Amino acid sequence: MKKLAVFLMAILIAVGTIPTASAAASLSIGSISYDTNVVKDESITITSSVSAASVSGTLTVDVTLTDNSGQFTIPSPTQQVQFTSDGTKAVSWTVTATSTGTHSSPFTVSASGDDDSSTAKTASSAITVKDRPVLSVSSSTDISSVSAGQEVVLSYVVSNSASSGAADATNVKVDLALPSGWSLSSGTDPASLGTIAPGASSSGSWTVVADDPSSSNTLPLSVTSTIPGGTVTTSSSVVGPSTSSDTSSSSGGGGGGGGGGGASGEEYENIAHKAVKKVYMQKDVLAEYEFTGEENPISIVSFTPKLNAGMIDVTIEVLHDTSALVDSKPNGKVYRNMNIWVGKGGWASSSTISGPEVSFSVEKSWLEENDIDSANVRLMRYTTEWNQLETAIADEDSDFVYFTAKTPGFSPFAISAVEDTSIVEASEDESETSDDTGLQEENEGTEQQEETSNGLPGFSALTLIGMLAVAFVASRRK
Incomplete structure (x- = not known):
């Protein structure tokens, strides 16, 4: 009987009636x-x-x-x-x-x-x-009040104040939201700053125009980055329209205009137009100051800073007549007289900048009226005397001829057409990126004094001639 039971179980297993345990998967x-x-x-x-x-x-x-x-x-x-x-x-x-x-x-x-x-x-x-980066932003304007048509330089600094070892702020962008009545003159919006490491900062600026400013103007900007998410914001305020007598209503000027006494000590009545631009100085990065406006023949002033110096301004004073800072008129037929200054108190020198250049334009109608060949146009610079600068034609269109001149520094200038284009320029040793610091500092905030002579030039010569005449007549009588 026991053998029969074992036999029947074997048959059931064989036909699959009783399940058997399967192996685990791998x-x-x-x-x-x-x-x-x-x-x-x-x-x-x-x-x-x-x-x-x-x-x-x-x-x-x-x-x-x-x-x-x-x-x-x-x-x-x-x-x-x-x-x-x-x-x-x-x-x-x-x-x-x-x-x-x-x-x-x-x-x-x-x-x-x-x-x-x-x-x-x-x-x-x-x-x-x-750790996460910690972004902050600050902004400022070069002037606090504005009139219609005036330019304002809006500068910003974005910082990552996280401690060392924290993450970089990546893909940082700065966006400017201008109010109604304002427009962008120069700069890119939004501005891309790339990556800012912990403890580092990045800065920039826009030039904006107050086309139709209100009495109170807020210029907001916001900063975003891939890391961290979110936004940091700030804003600057400008009062307008300005009623200040030393503020320009010209679209070409960034910090004052015609009819104002210059920082150089230029006579108030001699300034036809004044323009000021600010640019952030970054070592070994070309700084270009762009100017617009029919009153100003200067379109670009450029140089390469040798050091980081923050915001530095360039001031151009377009003059009615020769600068009060010079004691002679430039050679040739003068198109425009002007002063160009960089920074304050003679900041620009061979130790701070290299490769300064000035780009300007001359109306073709003026050249034709005066029968002047554009090849004879030169930028003249005054230090202790007038010197021709190396000037080249860069371009022209139907209305203007455009020129670029290399200059050893900044001081009074004149755009002039000269017959003798071989006049010797200032020597290289003498003109090595000098900006006549003494000339600028001596005249900052002062008025030019006219020099008068108490002597009687030629008196001794006239006396001698008279004595010779008397002697001659006496000898004839004898």
């Missing part, structure tokens, strides 16, 4: 991928995969992500995937960095099937979590 974890440089409070995605082999029936697998570093929050650490045959399933988690530091093996991915299969894999790429 599980494996794929590569674990993630960003290795993270900013605190930033969310990142971790991806991996699970592969199953020798699958029998429906296999349910729990896949769990473990944070070995203690630097992250994982909202849903365990996920489920199912296999009905051999294959691979992708898995991913979104985690958030909560503290800073570096860990060499930050994550482990483990898998366990409902058939008792299991496996695990630990990530081998080190991950670093840095």
